[in-house]
Amino acid sequence: xxxxxxxxxxxxxxxxxxxxxxxxxxxxxxxxxxxxxxxxxxxxxxxxxxxxxxxxxxxxxxxxxxxxxxxxxxxxxxxxxxxxxxxxxxxxxxxxxxxxxxxxxxxxxxxxxxxxxxxxxxxxxxxxxxxxxxxxxxxxxxxxxxxxxxxxxxxxxxxxxxxxxxxxxxxxxxxxxxxxxxxxxxxxxxxxxxxxxxxxxxxxxxxxxxxxxxxxxxxxxxxxxxxxxxxxxxxxxxxxxxxxxxxxxxxxxxxxxxxxxxxxxxxxxxxxxxxxxxxxxxxxxxxxxxxxxxxxxxxxxxxxxxxxxxxxxxxxxxxxxxxxxxxxxxxxxxxxxxxxxxxxxxxxxxxxxxxxxxxxxxxxxxxxxxxxxxxxxxxxxxxxxxxxxxxxxxxxxxxxxxxxxxxxxxxxxx
Amino acid sequence: xxxxxxxxxxxxxxxxxxxxxxxxxxxxxxxxxxxxxxxxxxxxxxxxxxxxxxxxxxxxxxxxxxxxxxxxxxxxxxxxxxxxxxxxxxxxxxxxxxxxxxxxxxxxxxxxxxxxxxxxxxxxxxxxxxxxxxxxxxxxxxxxxxxxxxxxxxxxxxxxxxxxxxxxxxxxxxxxxxxxxxxxxxxxxxxxxxxxxxxxxxxxxxxxxxxxxxxxxxxxxxxxxxxxxxxxxxxxxxxxxxxxxxxxxxxxxxxxxxxxxxxxxxxxxxxxxxxxxxxxxxxxxxxxxxxxxxxxxxxxxxxxxxxxxxxxxxxxxxxxxxxxxxxxxxxxxxxxxxxxxxxxxxxxxxxxxxxxxxxxxxxxxxxxxxxxxxxxxxxxxxxxxxxxxxxxxxxxxxxxxxxxxxxxxxxxxx
Numbered sequence: 001x002x003x004x005x006x007x008x009x010x011x012x013x014x015x016x017x018x019x020x021x022x023x024x025x026x027x028x029x030x031x032x033x034x035x036x037x038x039x040x041x042x043x044x045x046x047x048x049x050x051x052x053x054x055x056x057x058x059x060x061x062x063x064x065x066x067x068x069x070x071x072x073x074x075x076x077x078x079x080x081x082x083x084x085x086x087x088x089x090x091x092x093x094x095x096x097x098x099x100x101x102x103x104x105x106x107x108x109x110x111x112x113x114x115x116x117x118x119x120x121x122x123x124x125x126x127x128x129x130x131x132x133x134x135x136x137x138x139x140x141x142x143x144x145x146x147x148x149x150x151x152x153x154x155x156x157x158x159x160x161x162x163x164x165x166x167x168x169x170x171x172x173x174x175x176x177x178x179x180x181x182x183x184x185x186x187x188x189x190x191x192x193x194x195x196x197x198x199x200x201x202x203x204x205x206x207x208x209x210x211x212x213x214x215x216x217x218x219x220x221x222x223x224x225x226x227x228x229x230x231x232x233x234x235x236x237x238x239x240x241x242x243x244x245x246x247x248x249x250x251x252x253x254x255x256x257x258x259x260x261x262x263x264x265x266x267x268x269x270x271x272x273x274x275x276x277x278x279x280x281x282x283x284x285x286x287x288x289x290x291x292x293x294x295x296x297x298x299x300x301x302x303x304x305x306x307x308x309x310x311x312x313x314x315x316x317x318x319x320x321x322x323x324x325x326x327x328x329x330x331x332x333x334x335x336x337x338x339x340x341x342x343x344x345x346x347x348x349x350x351x352x353x354x355x356x357x358x359x360x361x362x363x364x365x366x367x368x369x370x371x372x373x374x375x376x377x378x379x380x381x382x383x384x385x386x387x388x389x390x391x392x393x394x395x396x397x398x399x400x401x402x403x404x405x406x407x408x409x410x411x412x413x414x
Numbered sequence: 415x416x417x418x419x420x421x422x423x424x425x426x427x428x429x430x431x432x433x434x435x436x437x438x439x440x441x442x443x444x445x446x447x448x449x450x451x452x453x454x455x456x457x458x459x460x461x462x463x464x465x466x467x468x469x470x471x472x473x474x475x476x477x478x479x480x481x482x483x484x485x486x487x488x489x490x491x492x493x494x495x496x497x498x499x500x501x502x503x504x505x506x507x508x509x510x511x512x513x514x515x516x517x518x519x520x521x522x523x524x525x526x527x528x529x530x531x532x533x534x535x536x537x538x539x540x541x542x543x544x545x546x547x548x549x550x551x552x553x554x555x556x557x558x559x560x561x562x563x564x565x566x567x568x569x570x571x572x573x574x575x576x577x578x579x580x581x582x583x584x585x586x587x588x589x590x591x592x593x594x595x596x597x598x599x600x601x602x603x604x605x606x607x608x609x610x611x612x613x614x615x616x617x618x619x620x621x622x623x624x625x626x627x628x629x630x631x632x633x634x635x636x637x638x639x640x641x642x643x644x645x646x647x648x649x650x651x652x653x654x655x656x657x658x659x660x661x662x663x664x665x666x667x668x669x670x671x672x673x674x675x676x677x678x679x680x681x682x683x684x685x686x687x688x689x690x691x692x693x694x695x696x697x698x699x700x701x702x703x704x705x706x707x708x709x710x711x712x713x714x715x716x717x718x719x720x721x722x723x724x725x726x727x728x729x730x731x732x733x734x735x736x737x738x739x740x741x742x743x744x745x746x747x748x749x750x751x752x753x754x755x756x757x758x759x760x761x762x763x764x765x766x767x768x769x770x771x772x773x774x775x776x777x778x779x780x781x782x783x784x785x786x787x788x789x790x791x792x793x794x795x796x797x798x799x800x801x802x803x804x805x806x807x808x809x810x811x812x813x814x815x816x817x818x819x820x821x822x823x824x825x826x827x828x
Contacts, residue, residue, distance in 0.1 A: 157584035170571035
């Protein structure tokens with residue numbers, strides 16, 4: 001298959017591109033390198049020293065013998081170039097990661113709210129309309145988010161995969177209707193993925209575009225077998241308050257001797273997936289597209305759920321790190337249950353990589369190896385959901401000396 | 415009240431601005447004159463000779479003694495100017511008409527699809543984020559569309575006003591949940607209004623923006639008491655295949671001796687509202703905003719429903735016009751029932767102006783007065799929902815001589 005990876009230089013896109021290339025697919029990455037540009041804006045870098053995309057691709061060719069092509073393209077702003085490219089590239093499938101993907105960044109400022117809406121909505125719609133105009137019959141796989149569902153909407157019922165059947169009262173008694181799970185986005189970022197859903201439903205119905213929407217949990221881990229083949233292939237590891245995701249942040253914090261930053265009570269329950277499973281899910285989704293005329297297929301791309309304070313406790317017990325309870329910059333419930341269905345991926349062969357000491361250690365080790373690259377003033381989350389909400393002061397302003405933790409640190413094996 | 419009318423130069427915005435000014439409100443119109451620019455693109459003009467906005471406002475001052483201010487502003491592209499303007503203007507309320515509003519135009523080409531998405535989504539989001547950033551506590555009234563609901567979703571139950579309560583199955587039995595009526599947009603234009611709904615829900619919840627969304631039916635008629643005060647205040651009358659709405663098109667067609675263009679069987683049932691009631695609804699909505707923290711208030715802004723072929727028959731019987739059954743350029747059900755609730759506006763004092771011979775005659779008369787301005791080659795609808803769909807040839811290529819119709823024409827009284 002010829003697969004286009006839109007956003008193939010990013011945290012999920014890069015390992016997905018390598019995984020698909022490694023499987024023998026012909027891969028082309030399209031990316032505007034916006035994630036690197038946001039690093040410049042936020043004055044922070046990936047904890048891991050990621051290499052320029054050209055070097056990444058050269059090294060991949062050296063270690064794998066496989067070619068990945070690269071096109072620098074801004075999906076939101078270069079719609080006509082995209083429409084012209086599709087007939088030339090003739091893809092069999094397209095994976096669409098090309099959206100601003102951090103909830104805190106999306107709430108950081110009016111500018112970042114607008115950027116997130118403008119970029120994400122236009123990227124998705126430019127793609128859909130380009131597929132239609134160019135007559136490209138490629139299966140489209142899109143990275144959505146569990147955050148479209150909100151938390152706690154469906155009571156004791158597990159969150160279904162995209163759709164649910166409800167009873168609608170009518171004068172002739174209740175009628176059953178299948179609906180897209182009602183949207184309950186918690187940030188402007190999550191909002192964009194709910195807007196995407198409606199655009200997908202329309203283009204699937206009107207133009208028979210074949211679309212799969214993957215509602216992904218929080219990705220943790222950083223390396224896949226492919227990114228680990230050479231240090232120059234290393235994946236991003238974001239630890240800052242905007243782009244860092246909770247479990248990776250805890251592991252980084254443990255590695256540098258920073259208390260684990262829990263917002264509010266830590267009673268938030270979230271769904272997780274390891275980066276290795278993420279790439280496998282993309283593969284499975286590509287192999288199982290919907291038929292033309294079908295409504296968008298929705299998978300919940302998650303393997304397990306955990307409460308944030310339990311994760312902090314676990315990482316603390318493994319590493320001796322302390323926990324700091326900080327004000328929550330988000331507007332969200334302090335405590336929530338979460339019960340998510342993920343039957344479809346399991347039925348299609350996904351073998352979940354669940355939280356294990358080994359993997360936590362591997363990830364903490366990666367963090368430890370690059371600890372000198374941490375700017376501790378970038379750790380505290382400061383993007384607030386409404387003006388005036390309290391945030392914490394920096395806990396550390398300088399990188400602490402490397403000291404053994406009371407619980408006995410895991411050795412750094414490299 | 416100081417009311418901003420965004421899109422106040424358009425078909426609904428202009429009569430709404432005059433109506434509110436006439437009631438004694440302080441009115442400022444913001445508009446980028448995009449509707450006039452689209453006329454240039456489509457090579458067609460309003461049947462009525464609308465005057466430049468500056469002249470409109472000068473004449474209004476002469477005939478009413480009231481001042482309406484005008485700011486030329488592109489809501490989608492001049493977000494920062496908008497944010498800066500709000501604290502200077504200090505509005506009490508804002509009416510948001512500033513979106514591309516024709517379903518056929520939104521399906522006309524890839525460019526027009528993208529324009530509709532980009533313009534409408536950004537206009538709404540730039541406004542919401544500007545209200546938040548500037549701390550402007552103005553009630554926001556937005557013009558939505560009945561088309562967000564689709565047709566026939568709820569079986570024999572009438573379409574509710576925005577929200578409905580459904581039963582969701584859980585392991586502990588059904589639980590009741592109020593949901594936004596599931597979106598079922600029939601075009602890219604209607605899609606944008608479903609995207610607006612989700613943005614409204616988010617900003618109402620996160621930022622306590624007070625929002626009213628008006629799901630409007632098809633507007634017919636052209637004049638209000640205010641626009642009729644001077645010919646230079648005349649409202650738009652669109653008759654072309656993209657912007658003309660069904661009943662006004664029939665009346666124009668009857669006035670020039672063109673067969674009434676019914677698409678498909680004409681079994682489509684649609685909701686209607688006269689332009690006079692539209693302005694009154696805007697007034698009522700402004701008087702009854704939701705409280706801060708409330709979810710968006712949704713009104714169905716309609717007064718009656720009719721089947722398209724019944725309207726053609728009615729206009730035909732009044733005027734002697736024949737009916738031409740043409741291929742339908744839209745993807746939609748050939749026949750549908752429609753039962754819509756509009757209790758809220760009725761309870762708040764709306765007295766519906768329903769279809770009457772007198773009003774039809776008034777509108778046909780307006781069309782007849784300006785019949786020399788019709789370009790008959792612009793009448794046939796040619797924007798198709800999918801490439802390759804059939805459209806009709808022009809029925810007339812030149813304006814026919816004025817001939818009495820067999821049923822005896824209504825006299826033109828001017």
